[in-house]
Amino acid sequence: MDGPVTHAVADFRSDTVTRPTPAMRKAMAEAEVDDDVLGHDPTTLALEMEGARLTGKEAALFVPSGVMANLVAVTTHTRPAEEVILEEWAHTSRFESGGIGSLAHVLTRTLRSNRGLMYADEIARWISPGNEHTPRTGLVCVEQTHNFHGGAVVPLDGLRKIRDVCHARGVPVHMDGARMWNAVAATGISGADYAACADTVSFCLSKGLCAPVGSLLCGPAEFLARARFARKRLGGGMRQSGILAAAGLVALRDMRERLTEDHVRARRIADRLASLGGFAVDLAAVQTNIVFVRLEKLDPARVVEAAAKDGILLYATGPQQIRFVTHHDVDDDDVARLLAFLEKQALGSRP
Numbered sequence: 001m002d003g004p005v006t007h008a009v010a011d012f013r014s015d016t017v018t019r020p021t022p023a024m025r026k027a028m029a030e031a032e033v034d035d036d037v038l039g040h041d042p043t044t045l046a047l048e049m050e051g052a053r054l055t056g057k058e059a060a061l062f063v064p065s066g067v068m069a070n071l072v073a074v075t076t077h078t079r080p081a082e083e084v085i086l087e088e089w090a091h092t093s094r095f096e097s098g099g100i101g102s103l104a105h106v107l108t109r110t111l112r113s114n115r116g117l118m119y120a121d122e123i124a125r126w127i128s129p130g131n132e133h134t135p136r137t138g139l140v141c142v143e144q145t146h147n148f149h150g151g152a153v154v155p156l157d158g159l160r161k162i163r164d165v166c167h168a169r170g171v172p173v174h175m176d177g178a179r180m181w182n183a184v185a186a187t188g189i190s191g192a193d194y195a196a197c198a199d200t201v202s203f204c205l206s207k208g209l210c211a212p213v214g215s216l217l218c219g220p221a222e223f224l225a226r227a228r229f230a231r232k233r234l235g236g237g238m239r240q241s242g243i244l245a246a247a248g249l250v251a252l253r254d255m256r257e258r259l260t261e262d263h264v265r266a267r268r269i270a271d272r273l274a275s276l277g278g279f280a281v282d283l284a285a286v287q288t289n290i291v292f293v294r295l296e297k298l299d300p301a302r303v304v305e306a307a308a309k310d311g312i313l314l315y316a317t318g319p320q321q322i323r324f325v326t327h328h329d330v331d332d333d334d335v336a337r338l339l340a341f342l343e344k345q346a347l348g349s350r351p
């Protein structure tokens with residue numbers, strides 16, 4: 001008899017934990033493949049064409065991860081010892097194992113922002129043509145949605161201002177759009193409109209879109225021909241990658257629109273926690289599938305440990321902070337379980 005499905009584990013650590021759907025597994029099993037390093041894998045080529053179409057760019061390149069997409073982009077846009085301007089909590093500078101410095105050989109200048117949107121006039125002040133003493137600014141990176149600003153959508157008009165300031169000074173823009181489709185789902189603005197704010201844009205097929213592996217880097221065809229070289233050099237050239245690309249095609253076809261369901265659940269978590277006391281939430285930042293919560297009395301490490309005993313997986317992102325992420329593999333029952341657990345914790349912390 002079919003009854004309600006109760007997940008043994010409710011996993012709110014990240015949307016990276018999503019598993020491929022049955023439709024993806026079927027597509028993977030049936031994928032037509034060839035050698036993609038030689039440029040002949042038909043399923044990978046189809047995925048790249050679809051990524052380019054959806055972002056309004058000339059071409060796209062399939063890479064194994066979001067980290068590699070950013071690294072290939074930075075390496076291809078810049079030369080060693082140039083400077084890259086990024087937001088102070090940008091994933092590319094803070095959470096990609098230092099690859100931007102150690103592998104792309106560039107310096108980073110990080111700037112403050114309003115919920116992930118850097119100030120265009122501040123970027124303009126820091127852009128440098130370079131001289132004998134000072135590195136040239138080779139690239140500006142923006143992030144959409146902004147992970148460590150609570151999944152906030154970075155507004156289109158602000159991104160356009162940044163692009164215009166950069167282009168007026170001859171500096172290209174790369175968008176780390178790992179969760180760009182969450183921004184699209186949240187606002188109704190097209191992927192092509194967001195992508196038009198940057199010369200190149202990368203997005204993940206894994207995370208909320210549930211493919212097991214892979215990201216696309218999209219941009220001008222000439223740029224991507226050079227990016228292929230960078231990907232190969234980093235060991236990211238894959239042979240029968242059509243097996244993975246097949247899941248990516250299903251991800252783009254089936255999984256983008258449902259992201260709004262994740263956003264509704266994240267909002268439910270944020271609203272309830274904000275009303276509980278003991279949890280500080282920036283409700284205005286909760287626009288997509290991520291909720292950052294500051295614990296005013298409870299110890300996050302203890303909460304994570306107690307939650308795990310109840311089959312709820314959480315991720316402490318700082319000494320006083322937990323991040324909750326909603327995705328395809330958590331449902332309304334899981335959210336109810338999480339909230340019941342946190343209500344109990346909040347009650348226990350009261351004097």
Ligand SMILES: Cc1ncc(COP(=O)(O)O)c(C=O)c1O
Pocket residue numbers: 016065066067068091092143145146147176178179204206
């Ligand atoms: C904004 C952002 N960019 C890039 C990445 C890198 O993706 P991956 O770790 O899957 O390579 C992440 C991962 O969480 C991310 O949040």
